[in-house]
Amino acid sequence: xxxxxxxxxxxxxxxxxxxxxxxxxxxxxxxxxxxxxxxxxxxxxxxxxxxxxxxxxxxxxxxxxxxxxxxxxxxxxxxxxxxxxxxxxxxxxxxxxxxxxxxxxxxxxxxxxxxxxxxxxxxxxxxxxxxxxxxxxxxxxxxxxxxxxxxxxxxxxxxxxxxxxxxxxxxxxxxxxxxxxxxxxxxxxxxxxxxxxxxxxxxxxxxxxxxxxxxxxxxxxxxxxxxxxxxxxxxxxxxxxxxxxxxxxxxxxxxxxxxxxxxxxxxxxxxxxxxxxxxxxxxxxxxxxxxxxxxxxxxxxxxxxxxxxxxxxxxxxxxxxxxxxxx
Amino acid sequence: xxxxxxxxxxxxxxxxxxxxxxxxxxxxxxxxxxxxxxxxxxxxxxxxxxxxxxxxxxxxxxxxxxxxxxxxxxxxxxxxxxxxxxxxxxxxxxxxxxxxxxxxxxxxxxxxxxxxxxxxxxxxxxxxxxxxxxxxxxxxxxxxxxxxxxxxxxxxxxxxxxxxxxxxxxxxxxxxxxxxxxxxxxxxxxxxxxxxxxxxxxxxxxxxxxxxxxxxxxxxxxxxxxxxxxxxxxxxxxxxxxxxxxxxxxxxxxxxxxxxxxxxxxxxxxxxxxxxxxxxxxxxxxxxxxxxxxxxxxxxxxxxxxxxxxxxxxxxxxxxxxxxxxxxxxxxxxxxxxxxxxxxxxxxxxxxxxxxxxxxxxxxxxxxxxxxxxxxxxxxxxxxxxxxxxxxxxxxxxxxxxxxxxxxxxxxxxxxxxxxxxxxxxxxxxxxxxxxxxxxxxxxxxxxxxxxxxxxxxxxxxxxxxxxxxxxxxxxxxxxxxxxxxxxxxxxxxxxxxxxxxxxx
Numbered sequence: 001x002x003x004x005x006x007x008x009x010x011x012x013x014x015x016x017x018x019x020x021x022x023x024x025x026x027x028x029x030x031x032x033x034x035x036x037x038x039x040x041x042x043x044x045x046x047x048x049x050x051x052x053x054x055x056x057x058x059x060x061x062x063x064x065x066x067x068x069x070x071x072x073x074x075x076x077x078x079x080x081x082x083x084x085x086x087x088x089x090x091x092x093x094x095x096x097x098x099x100x101x102x103x104x105x106x107x108x109x110x111x112x113x114x115x116x117x118x119x120x121x122x123x124x125x126x127x128x129x130x131x132x133x134x135x136x137x138x139x140x141x142x143x144x145x146x147x148x149x150x151x152x153x154x155x156x157x158x159x160x161x162x163x164x165x166x167x168x169x170x171x172x173x174x175x176x177x178x179x180x181x182x183x184x185x186x187x188x189x190x191x192x193x194x195x196x197x198x199x200x201x202x203x204x205x206x207x208x209x210x211x212x213x214x215x216x217x218x219x220x221x222x223x224x225x226x227x228x229x230x231x232x233x234x235x236x237x238x239x240x241x242x243x244x245x246x247x248x249x250x251x252x253x254x255x256x257x258x259x260x261x262x263x264x265x266x267x268x269x270x271x272x273x274x275x276x277x278x279x280x281x282x283x284x285x286x287x288x289x290x291x292x293x294x295x296x297x298x299x300x301x302x303x304x305x306x307x308x309x310x311x312x313x314x315x316x317x318x319x320x321x322x323x324x325x326x327x
Numbered sequence: 328x329x330x331x332x333x334x335x336x337x338x339x340x341x342x343x344x345x346x347x348x349x350x351x352x353x354x355x356x357x358x359x360x361x362x363x364x365x366x367x368x369x370x371x372x373x374x375x376x377x378x379x380x381x382x383x384x385x386x387x388x389x390x391x392x393x394x395x396x397x398x399x400x401x402x403x404x405x406x407x408x409x410x411x412x413x414x415x416x417x418x419x420x421x422x423x424x425x426x427x428x429x430x431x432x433x434x435x436x437x438x439x440x441x442x443x444x445x446x447x448x449x450x451x452x453x454x455x456x457x458x459x460x461x462x463x464x465x466x467x468x469x470x471x472x473x474x475x476x477x478x479x480x481x482x483x484x485x486x487x488x489x490x491x492x493x494x495x496x497x498x499x500x501x502x503x504x505x506x507x508x509x510x511x512x513x514x515x516x517x518x519x520x521x522x523x524x525x526x527x528x529x530x531x532x533x534x535x536x537x538x539x540x541x542x543x544x545x546x547x548x549x550x551x552x553x554x555x556x557x558x559x560x561x562x563x564x565x566x567x568x569x570x571x572x573x574x575x576x577x578x579x580x581x582x583x584x585x586x587x588x589x590x591x592x593x594x595x596x597x598x599x600x601x602x603x604x605x606x607x608x609x610x611x612x613x614x615x616x617x618x619x620x621x622x623x624x625x626x627x628x629x630x631x632x633x634x635x636x637x638x639x640x641x642x643x644x645x646x647x648x649x650x651x652x653x654x655x656x657x658x659x660x661x662x663x664x665x666x667x668x669x670x671x672x673x674x675x676x677x678x679x680x681x682x683x684x685x686x687x688x689x690x691x692x693x694x695x696x697x698x699x700x701x702x703x704x705x706x707x708x709x710x711x712x713x714x715x716x717x718x719x720x721x722x723x724x725x726x727x728x729x730x731x732x733x734x735x736x737x738x739x740x741x742x743x744x745x746x747x748x749x750x751x752x753x754x755x756x757x758x759x760x761x762x763x764x765x766x767x768x769x770x771x772x773x774x775x776x777x778x779x780x781x782x783x784x785x786x787x788x789x790x791x792x793x794x795x796x797x798x799x800x801x802x803x804x805x806x807x808x809x810x811x812x813x814x815x816x817x818x819x820x821x822x823x824x825x826x827x828x829x830x831x832x
Contacts (some may be wrong), residue, residue, distance in 0.1 A: 193439065
């Protein structure tokens with residue numbers, strides 16, 4: 001008899017954390033649809049927004065795991081560039097597009113593996129370990145590309161991030177659909193699998209997790225590998241977008257990725273965060289930047305607004321939690 | 328007790344452990360029967376924690392035998408001991424606050440197929456464990472962060488139950504519980520006993536032990552100095568075993584004469600708590616504030632000290648009423664200091680050295696041109712530590728390595744070093760052993776004699792009656808009249824604390 005209410009409660013608990021960022025996203029869209037031009041909510045612009053979100057979005061999916069575990073990955077931007085260069089080189093060396101794609105993803109996974117080993121095995125603070133990788137991966141990307149952009153021929157890889165997909169009923173490039181698909185899968189993994197629960201547990205109270213027999217070292221390692229794999233895939237999208245592997249691309253992108261996750265309501269001290277919320281956070285940022293461009297605001301205005309939004313999102317979240325603690 | 332009641336669940340025999348030159352355990356024997364609540368008592372430093380670390384697998388003993396249900400037991404680590412059926416319920420809660428009750432209870436033993444957690448398969452187990460706890464508000468899907476602190480501990484017990492724990496070690500389980508929560512915990516302990524789980528119950532509250540425990544073992548200086556049935560022994564008897572001396576030596580003579588008023592609080596109200604508090608504290612006086620946990624006593628001290636906002640009312644320090652908003656900085660400048668009830672979180676910086684902790688609030692005397700003289704700070708730390716009989720190896724030693732009683736003395740020493748006249752002390756003897764309590768009481772008596780004014784918040788009534796000139800009671804944010812200690816009885820005091828009614832008493 002109490003079964004439905006029990007289920008409703010559980011569903012509500014699942015949904016509750018997503019409401020905040022969703023409201024924020026609606027507010028941003030609402031604001032710019034009022035003060036912006038009619039072009040803003042047009043199909044072409046929405047397609048463009050989706051295309052511009054794919055790199056940060058994919059990065060944010062992986063970053064959510066790391067941040068929920070209480071860690072941080074600063075190397076994402078560099079890994080994206082490295083993966084893009086690796087994809088381009090593999091493709092130019094004659095690999096079929098799919099193999100080139102996997103090479104890019106694997107390069108990201110490799111960086112994540114090193115990050116994970118440094119953090120989980122050698123107990124190096126995530127901030128430092130991944131700061132090191134930020135430098136190494138960027139340098140390695142430049143070395144591989146001989147300090148220049150690696151241009152490639154067109155292939156279906158280029159179509160991943162297109163705004164005009166074939167067939168046209170796809171509306172947006174297959175890369176964007178891939179992001180949603182993987183986002184759904186990883187969201188499920190974080191909420192419903194043992195790995196996911198253990199990730200939350202480590203971020204919430206590592207000592208307890210250890211004591212309860214959670215394989216802390218392995219989970220941490222996996223979390224960084226996941227983040228690396230997604231950064232790798234984001235690198236493939238960068239390659240797709242530019243039709244080239246640019247070793248200088250995505251500089252500072254890790255901060256946008258972290259911002260998306262934080263806007264989505266995750267705490268940098270670990271234990272909270274959702275993949276769906278992070279994706280909403282990523283979209284919120286693109287809608288915001290795009291809206292500023294729509295209004296022809298200067299670049300520096302956008303930077304300031306984004307900065308303010310990040311702080312505001314966290315402040316609002318704090319208020320919400322304080323209120324909950326009172327009631 | 329029925330049938331095979333005297334079946335031994337755990338036996339530790341001749342357990343020895345030394346750290347460098349210090350002998351922590353010197354041949355301890357502990358025997359716990361199945362389905363009994365066995366109280367383990369002793370001063371801090373007596374070896375209780377070390378013994379429990381040996382039991383829980385965190386430490387390997389140098390010598391001695393352990394058997395669990397008659398089978399030799401040599402845990403290789405905490406996880407191993409847990410799997411063998413020894414579960415610790417720690418003072419510092421071991422919960423992942425962001426996870427749900429169910430996720431916490433099943434942490435590390437989730438049932439999953441292809442990595443996907445099978446909530447439905449685990450639910451009956453969780454429900455069964457929760458049913459033992461019998462808390463209507465405790466649902467599997469509730470996030471632990473949303474539970475009251477007192478309820479959180481029960482989640483740990485549920486975790487132990489799901490893990491088929493045979494020995495449950497509870498370390499000061501009631502130290503941060505309200506009286507209602509304590510009752511709920513005792514009810515749970517009764518049910519656990521009925522399920523033939525053995526409980527090793529560590530507590531400084533001997534009244535509790537008398538109520539809940541079947542037998543007790545007393546440790547002193549790393550040795551078992553006594554064991555017996557609780558029903559056959561008086562509290563005084565247990566205390567005398569613990570401290571190795573007579574009880575009337577516990578409370579010092581309070582012979583200081585109160586002088587002029589140093590702190591005057593007039594109809595003080597905070598944002599939520601306190602709601603109405605009026606009293607005057609005199610030089611050389613120890614004033615006690617009783618009340619149940621959550622009545623607003625801590626908030627009263629915080630409001631006086633300028634940590635919490637004041638909504639209405641006045642605080643006057645030594646006749647100099649400052650119009651500026653009170654801040655801890657201003658209050659310290661006026662000679663008012665606070666020692667928090669929460670040593671770990673607020674009272675001390677446990678990672679910092681004794682020297683740093685002691686001198687942190689007043690560094691000016693050691694600075695020349697902005698550069699601190701470490702040598703002189705260390706000397707000062709040594710001097711104060713000596714004066715308060717703080718036991719330590721070196722002034723650079725982290726405060727966290729001291730025993731609870733010595734940590735408390737460092738916190739008080741900091742105020743004295745700051746040369747305050749008014750000391751606001753929140754539960755100054757919480758979680759410290761009887762021997763250290765005695766030292767803290769003596770220290771307070773000495774301070775009062777030296778002309779300090781002391782406000783003591785305490786939940787331990789005998790202590791208030793033992794050291795205070797006058798006592799007031801707080802009930803739901805409202806402070807009662809202040810009366811001389813001799814005009815209160817424990818019964819009256821509890822009556823006011825729980826009902827707020829003073830009329831007719």
